[in-house]
Amino acid sequence: MKVAFISPWFSEGMGYSENMFPKALARLGVDVHLVTSTAQINYYLPHYDKTYKSFLGPKIVDPVVKELDGYTLHRLPYYDTKKIYEGPGITGLYEYLEKLGPDVLQTFEIKLETSYESARYAQDHDRRFFTECHMHASVLWPPPRKRWKEQLKNWRNAFNGRLRYINKVSRLCYPIAEDVVEIAVDHYRVPGNKIKMQSLGVDTYAFTPASSPTESESREKIRREFGFSADDIVCIYTGRFTADKNPQCLAMAIDHLNAQGLPFKGLFIGNGPEKDVEFIREKRGCRVGAFVPARDLPIYYRASDIGVWPREESTSQLDAAACGLPLILSDRIKVTERVNGNGLLYAEGDHLDLAEKLIRLQDAGKRKSMSAHGVQKVRANFSWEKIARDRLADYLEFLK
Numbered sequence: 314m315k316v317a318f319i320s321p322w323f324s325e326g327m328g329y330s331e332n333m334f335p336k337a338l339a340r341l342g343v344d345v346h347l348v349t350s351t352a353q354i355n356y357y358l359p360h361y362d363k364t365y366k367s368f369l370g371p372k373i374v375d376p377v378v379k380e381l382d383g384y385t386l387h388r389l390p391y392y393d394t395k396k397i398y399e400g401p402g403i404t405g406l407y408e409y410l411e412k413l414g415p416d417v418l419q420t421f422e423i424k425l426e427t428s429y430e431s432a433r434y435a436q437d438h439d440r441r442f443f444t445e446c447h448m449h450a451s452v453l454w455p456p457p458r459k460r461w462k463e464q465l466k467n468w469r470n471a472f473n474g475r476l477r478y479i480n481k482v483s484r485l486c487y488p489i490a491e492d493v494v495e496i497a498v499d500h501y502r503v504p505g506n507k508i509k510m511q512s513l514g515v516d517t518y519a520f521t522p523a524s525s526p527t528e529s530e531s532r533e534k535i536r537r538e539f540g541f542s543a544d545d546i547v548c549i550y551t552g553r554f555t556a557d558k559n560p561q562c563l564a565m566a567i568d569h570l571n572a573q574g575l576p577f578k579g580l581f582i583g584n585g586p587e588k589d590v591e592f593i594r595e596k597r598g599c600r601v602g603a604f605v606p607a608r609d610l611p612i613y614y615r616a617s618d619i620g621v622w623p624r625e626e627s628t629s630q631l632d633a634a635a636c637g638l639p640l641i642l643s644d645r646i647k648v649t650e651r652v653n654g655n656g657l658l659y660a661e662g663d664h665l666d667l668a669e670k671l672i673r674l675q676d677a678g679k680r681k682s683m684s685a686h687g688v689q690k691v692r693a694n695f696s697w698e699k700i701a702r703d704r705l706a707d708y709l710e711f712l713k
Contacts, residue, residue, distance in 0.1 A: 314362035315344045316708065321400030321427045322356060323349035323388070324369050327355050328607030328628060330447070330513055331421055332382075334704075339383035339516070339698035341705055346413060347384060350391030350403045350427075364553055364584050369388065369605035377461045382559055389411075394426045402426040405710030410434040417441045417708045422448070423486065423501045429475045432482040441711045444479065446488040446497040447513075451645055453496055455557070478503060482713050487511045487704075493649035510620070511704070512648075513628050514697035515635045519608060522637035522688060523615045535616035539600040545578045548671065549617035549638070551610060551629050554585030554593060562623040564596040565664035566671060571597035577671055582613050604662070611636055619674055624661060635691040639683035641670050 314340060320331040331347065339345040355361055356372035366372070377388045389409060391401040399422065403409075405429050410418070420428045423444045435442035454463060470476055480486075484501045488494040488510050488560040496505045523529050533543075541547050548567065550560045560581055567579035584590065595597050602613070610632060616622065621631035621641045630640055630651050640656030652658060657673060660666040674680055685710050 314708065314712065315346065315413075315415045316417045316419065317413060318345070318347045319403075319418060319420045319427050320347065321391075321403065321404070321425055322352045323347065323386070324354040326369075326606035327354060328516075328606070328610070328632060329354065330445070330628070331517055333514065333697050334419075334609070334701065335384040335704070336382040338705065340374045340698070340713075341590055341701055343705065345379075345384035346387060347600050348387045348403065348406065348409065348413070350399045350401050351388050351390040353685065354558070356401075359448065360586050361553070363586050364555070365604070367464065368584065377593050381642075399507045400425045400427060403430070404635065406430045407434050411438070415440065416712060419441070419443045419445070419704075421445050422501065423479060423483075424470075424473075424476055428474055428479050432479045433489070436482045441484055441708065443708075444486045444503075446486055446493050446501060446503070448493060448496050448500075449490065449626050450492040450647060451643075455458065458596045463500075464594050470500060470531065473502075479689045480504060480507070483507060485509050485707060489513050490648045508552035509707070511700060512695055513631065514695050514700045515628075515691050517692055517696040517698065519634055520611050520632045520635035522684070523632055528612075528615060532616045535612055539578075539580060539602070541578050541580075541600075541616075545576050546619065546671075546675065547580050547612060547617040548619045548621050548634070548641075549582065550579045550623070551582045551613070551633075552622070552627060553583055554589040555583065556589075556628075557625065559624040559662065561592055561699050562662060562664045562667060563621045564593040564599050565667040567598045568596035569664060569668045570671060575672070575675070577675075580613065580617055607632075613628065614638055618680060621658075621667070621671075621672065623659075623667065631695050634687040635695075637684040637688050639674055639680050639687065641674070655683040655690065664675060 318335050326387045335345045351374050353369050361372050390404040392404050394402045418431045472520050480503050486507050490495045504644040536646050550563050552558050554560050570577040581593050582602045584604050614636035620638040623644050626646050640652050644658040646662045657670045659670045
């Protein structure tokens with residue numbers, strides 16, 4: 314069986330679904346291909362050069378076909394669709410799929426130009442086509458929410474011929490959480506009988522708690538490099554330092570706790586506009602490290618004691634839990650299963666409430682109990698290996 318994943322953008326070394334899922338499926342012996350454009354993830358952001366260029370390189374790269382992590386990566390020239398569909402187009406995608414000849418096509422979102430082209434190919438050549446939906450409510454409808462705007466967008470989608478075609482051809486759509494199910498049905502108009510919720514996953518081969526003398530030594534080394542002592546409680550955030558993620562809230566909470574002489578420290582791994590980076594650096598107890606490839610993040614999670622993401626959902630939250638970190642997340646997220654038994658929710662945007670929640674995790678015994686629960690939960694429910702096996706079973710069933 315030949316499976317083609319279709320993504321409008323792609324960046325090597327990241328930890329997103331388009332990086333991890335093809336790798337996990339290829340481990341099961343499937344002939345996997347990822348067809349994408351020459352555009353990097355987040356290429357369209359005005360602050361791309363300041364935030365990502367030093368780590369990912371230029372926003373548009375060269376076309377290439379090569380082996381990567383057990384699957385074949387195909388980069389084709391991108392083009393700007395200048396339409397309401399999200400993402401760039403992939404030049405010659407339909408014709409390229411005809412040459413590649415996949416049995417199954419899987420996209421990572423619904424309302425994309427590349428999803429429409431993939432659906433056309435699948436319909437014309439009697440192939441099996443599947444979509445996913447990763448759009449959380451916190452991202453699609455950021456506060457302050459305006460109901461009339463939501464209703465207008467939903468109404469427009471109801472009369473979108475291309476969107477209807479994508480949903481007609483698709484065999485199943487995989488929303489990644491309960492709120493995403495609602496968005497897939499109500500906003501993207503996916504028929505309810507084509508919905509199958511399936512969470513994103515974790516590479517549980519790479520993201521594990523420290524379990525060897527070498528990994529314990531690495532923990533101490535990283536802490537020394539950032540000036541943290543053995544008694545410090547290090548709270549880590551990874552990602553971009555922008556308002557939509559609001560790591561500044563964590564920095565203010567750490568600053569507040571340091572003013573009281575409490576042993577909390579902040580470790581921020583990522584990048585962003587200079588003003589946002591400087592804001593974090595100026596806060597007491599906070600240290601900043603540059604973006605690193607996803608495969609290198611486990612050593613930073615193991616060097617920390619608590620994982621904090623002040624706003625929106627992120628797959629990094631599951632990665633951190635797999636490494637044994639209790640989590641503190643926003644009370645506006647819908648994927649509360651990520652913290653049930655292994656973390657806390659705080660009032661989004663309130664750094665004093667975040668500081669109070671950190672104090673509740675000051676006890677090492679409580680953190681250890683949460684750590685064990687989180688690791689067990691991730692391995693049982695959120696491993697990419699499990700997700701790949703479940704998805705492969707669906708593909709095989711529809712190929713019958």
